[in-house]
Amino acid sequence: MRVLVYLFSLVLLALPAMAQDKPQDKKDIDLALALGIDISGSIDPDEAKLQRQGYVMAFRDPVIVKAILGGPNGRIAVAYYEWSDSWMQKLLIDWTLLDSEATIAAFADKLANSPISIARRTSISGAIRYAVGLFGRSAYDADRKVLDISGDGSNNDGMLVTDARTEALKQRIAINGLPIINDRPNPFGFPAEADLDQYYLHCVTGGPRSFVEVARNFDDFPRAVRKKLLQEVADRGSRSDTGAAGLALHDGTRLAQARRTQASEDDDYTRFVRPGYEPGCDVGERRSREFWQRRFGTTPD
Template identity: 30%
Template structure:
């Protein structure tokens, strides 16, 4: 479609190095592509993220303050050798750029990855990406996952390393697809949510969002993004350039 080609061109032009406005929030999204995620679930996840970014409430939250936009990065994680960026840092300056991001995600194909779940390493990688946006007023890492870590550094050790920093880590926990009964799925999600709450999320305002399965990923991601992108009402008495406004 013509609009998709034009939107993608706008994103590519921005990646090539355009003017960068003051950054309201840096948001890095880490997607689980480990062995427990099959091809259908991968498609539900990547297309679900695209749908969530295009949801009216999320779209408005991303574009409501064009003078102080959100910077967005998306990467995939699995085993220790597998983290890969599928959307480099992109400043969501307007709806055309957001449309380009959505189109880019919709055409992203799955790579070959190892089956391990190196969750602690995925946290470190995401925090490393956020370090590239140290000038943003807020820096948030989102980790999506459907299982516990079984390779690499322990998530709880990485969480301890980040204590006292200004980085926030939130999680989107996805229930296993194997249980066919609702009660079993609820128990699976509850146990995994507890694991992520104790070992992964970081920051005073951090939280765990849940999805009973990948079929609920789009709706759950939209709800999480709405919460993370809440628009603050700022005071008008800031006079020093480069200093973040103060929330009332």
């Protein structure tokens, strides 16, 4: 009996120490949001600058700041990276906790002061695979994990975009899209893709409440970014079933409970995709091969 009492006392004494051992930055957050921005060769320096300014303006917008701080936990975490080829992803800002007006302003300032670069090919699949690893080492417990991919072309490098999407969805990472209908001439003479919004909708996005917000051109990008961020922070993307999105957003307790219930119901994120893109989700690869073969008599490395 004395041995049992002694062991029980040791457990009680260890509890405070165990609580202290928990990482202090392992905080519950409303959203872990990874922003993947296209810097492939089809985007010129002026267009790259417009993209960057769009995100800086969005995080300085009082309405978005209020939305970030107005969730059940009052904080989100954001990471920002740029991508092009299957092997080229550049992390500009690692996971950053946004839990006050000051931290949000600092994030926007850091983004504004980061250098802008341009690379070559378009690998949405590489950008998605990079994000899977990025989420895997996040220090935060998020109610939702969302990857936002923006770009002005279909996948033409690396693995198939649908295979990469499946990898992300299996990790319960929802993917939203921000396709840019590029109305400017491509530096390489590559034809524009008027149906890029449909490609993103059917081949790139997936997961509960996933959606596409279209930028009609690069000048329209700031508007599209603002609308997209508001939807993501408020968790108001499109969906075909009922659940958390149908609740009043001001009721934080009900919304959080509904999200947890919905999460258990939606463990299989892979079923939340929209098949049926008529040209096929490998259209970017085929267009690229045909273009380079026709113009130069060869295919790019």
